[in-house]
Amino acid sequence: MKKMNTEVLFENKDSKLVITLNKDVSYEEIKEKLKKILAASETLFDNVKPPIVVTGKRLLDGEETEIENMIKEKTQLEIKIERPKQMGLATINNIFTKDTTVTETKVIKGMLRSGRRVDFEGSIIILGDVNSGAEIVAEGNVIVLGELRGFAHAGAKGNRSAFIAATKINPTQLRIADIIMKATIEKIDNEDGYECAKIDMGEIKITK
Numbered sequence: 109m110k111k112m113n114t115e116v117l118f119e120n121k122d123s124k125l126v127i128t129l130n131k132d133v134s135y136e137e138i139k140e141k142l143k144k145i146l147a148a149s150e151t152l153f154d155n156v157k158p159p160i161v162v163t164g165k166r167l168l169d170g171e172e173t174e175i176e177n178m179i180k181e182k183t184q185l186e187i188k189i190e191r192p193k194q195m196g197l198a199t200i201n202n203i204f205t206k207d208t209t210v211t212e213t214k215v216i217k218g219m220l221r222s223g224r225r226v227d228f229e230g231s232i233i234i235l236g237d238v239n240s241g242a243e244i245v246a247e248g249n250v251i252v253l254g255e256l257r258g259f260a261h262a263g264a265k266g267n268r269s270a271f272i273a274a275t276k277i278n279p280t281q282l283r284i285a286d287i288i289m290k291a292t293i294e295k296i297d298n299e300d301g302y303e304c305a306k307i308d309m310g311e312i313k314i315t316k
Contacts, residue, residue, distance in 0.1 A: 115141035117164075118152065125156045127179075129164035132255070134239060135171050135219060142175065146182050159186040166191065166254065166275070168218065168236060213248070220244070220258065240280055249273070272305040277314055287312055 115138045117128040129138050146152070153160070160183070162175060172189050179187055212230030220226065220234055222241025231248030242258035244250050250262045252274035263270030263285040270284055282289035282305055289312040295303065296315045303316040 116145060118145070120156070123155060123157045124159075124161065125153065126161045126163060129162065129167075129175075131165040134237060135165070135167070138165065139171075139174065139178075142178060146178060153183040153185060156183075156185060159188040161188050161190060163190040219254070222258070238274075246270070268307050273302055275302055277303040277305060277316075282312060284312055 115130050115133050119126045160179065167175065176187050176189060213233060214228040214230060215233045215235065216226060217235045219236040220238040220242040222239045225243040226232055227245045229247045232244055232246040232250050234252045237254035238244060238252050238256045238258045240257045244260045245264050246262050247265045249270050250260045250272040255276040256274035256279050258279060259281045260272050260279055261283040262272045266285050268285040272282060272284065284307050287307055296313060303314055305312050305314045
């Protein structure tokens with residue numbers, strides 16, 4: 109059994125069902141697609157051995173519960189939700205203290221949707237994705253525990269030591285202090301498990 113689409117992949121591996129959520133699309137898109145798949149088929153869980161594994165996209169606690177409940181409406185089999193490698197508190201602390209002074213921080217829980225703008229005099233942490241059309245402006249640093257697809261401006265009052273970090277950086281535009289990121293930029297590999305944009309030699313560079 110294999111059912112493939114843009115947002116969700118159903119795959120039967122040795123009688124064990126693996127549901128892969130596309131990490132490159134929004135949670136709302138995933139939820140709507142999963143809802144349609146579950147409603148359209150009554151045989152998805154036939155001859156499946158537990159546990160059902162859900163993997164791929166990093167989900168927040170509330171999102172995990174919602175996905176699990178949607179699947180439980182169709183089956184009594186055990187569900188195991190895998191958490192991909194992500195930035196935890198230790199990583200955040202490491203990022204903050206590596207090359208810059210810690211500033212007052214504002215934490216935003218959940219996805220930042222298109223049309224929403226967050227301004228803050230210190231640093232900003234977003235616990236979720238930042239969609240295209242959303243804007244973050246911080247006098248300090250910007251950290252996104254998810255994918256950054258919108259606009260982000262760190263060091264908004266001229267601090268060139270500020271940085272922007274995210275699980276994945278694919279922004280509409282990126283600024284640090286008075287420097288604007290070039291339209292195309294090569295990402296430099298590192299082993300930290302996140303991507304970080306900083307000013308180096310007068311240009312914004314991203315390590316990943």
